[in-house]
Amino acid sequence: MPELRHLRYFVAVAEELNFSRAAQRLLMAQPPLSVAIRQLEQEVGTRLFERSSREVRLTEAGSAFLPGARRTLADAEAAVVAARRAGSGEVGILRVGHNWSSRFETLPALGQAFTSRYPDVELLTEEMRPNRMAAALRHGTIDVALALYPDIVAELSLQLVRKEPVVAVLSTSHPQAKADTIGLAALADEFLLFPREVAPRLHDYYVSLCRRAGFEPRQGGDSSRTRWTIGTWDASTTALFPKSVARDLPDGVVAIPIDEPPGILETYVLWRTDDQSPTVEAFVEISSAVFTPAPAQPAGR
DSSP states (O other): OOOHHHHHHHHHHHHHSOHHHHHHHTTSOHHHHHHHHHHHHHHHTSOOEEEOSSOEEEOHHHHHHHHHHHHHHHHHHHHHHHHHHHHTTSEEEEEEEEOGGGGTTHHHHHHHHHHHHOTEEEEEEEEOOHHHHHHHHHTTSOSEEEEESOOOOTTEEEEEEEEEEEEEEEETTSTTTTOSSEEGGGGTTTOEEOOGGGSHHHHHHHHHHHHHTTOOOEEOOSOHHHHHHHTOOOTTOOEEEEGGGGGGOOTTEEEEEEEETBOEEEEEEEEETTOOOHHHHHHHHHHHHHSOOOOOOOOOO
16 A cells, blocks of 8 residues: 555645645655655556656546545544544543432533533533442443542542532422522421431431531431432421522422532533543633632531
């Protein structure tokens, strides 16, 4: 197969029909160009140019060779461009694992910001519990993850994405449903905390918040998301979420800010520390810029 540089030389001479002008265009001397064309003709097995002291013209074989040479050069350039774009994170697939609450505002905002800069990268999202994210990252099932207070794992890196106030989600039939704010102590008898194994650090943060309010939370099932989804929220159901869930409340549900004690929930992006993918690096970079973190408040951690 002819070398790409020989094809470039051939196309330049074919378009200029003059070795001197072609050499100037290629930023090289004429003698090596003439040698390269002869080498190409030997490799192809036929003459590509008719040469005389007065003119240079393509032979019939040269005319037949020219379109293919141009296509080969164009394909090679396209391959180089594609490789460079992939190498800089501009094309490919990014698999994003996320916790339930991120789907209301955090994930859509990050996704929109990322795809506006990298429209040829396909985002594949998967909702998962925080306690499964570390394993999914290790095994390569996902490339990055979004989670509230994720577990600290040695081989994973994490970066703060945003901070949000804590809200209590209540049924509209709840006695506190019309309040502007609510103290967490008022919910002591009905708030059930999800099992710790679902999200250990988030669970511990909620425990610390309840203790600051003066009570020990009761442990219960992890049914709040299911009731939210199927619309069976009732006066006996109370849950704590980041404020962004209030953007898409189901019918019959309200979100009331917790003011005593004030709580802040932190969402982080996680990735494997040894992952040098430019696509991952681009997502992490964008994630740090989309939301301006709220002023830090005592979190009781």
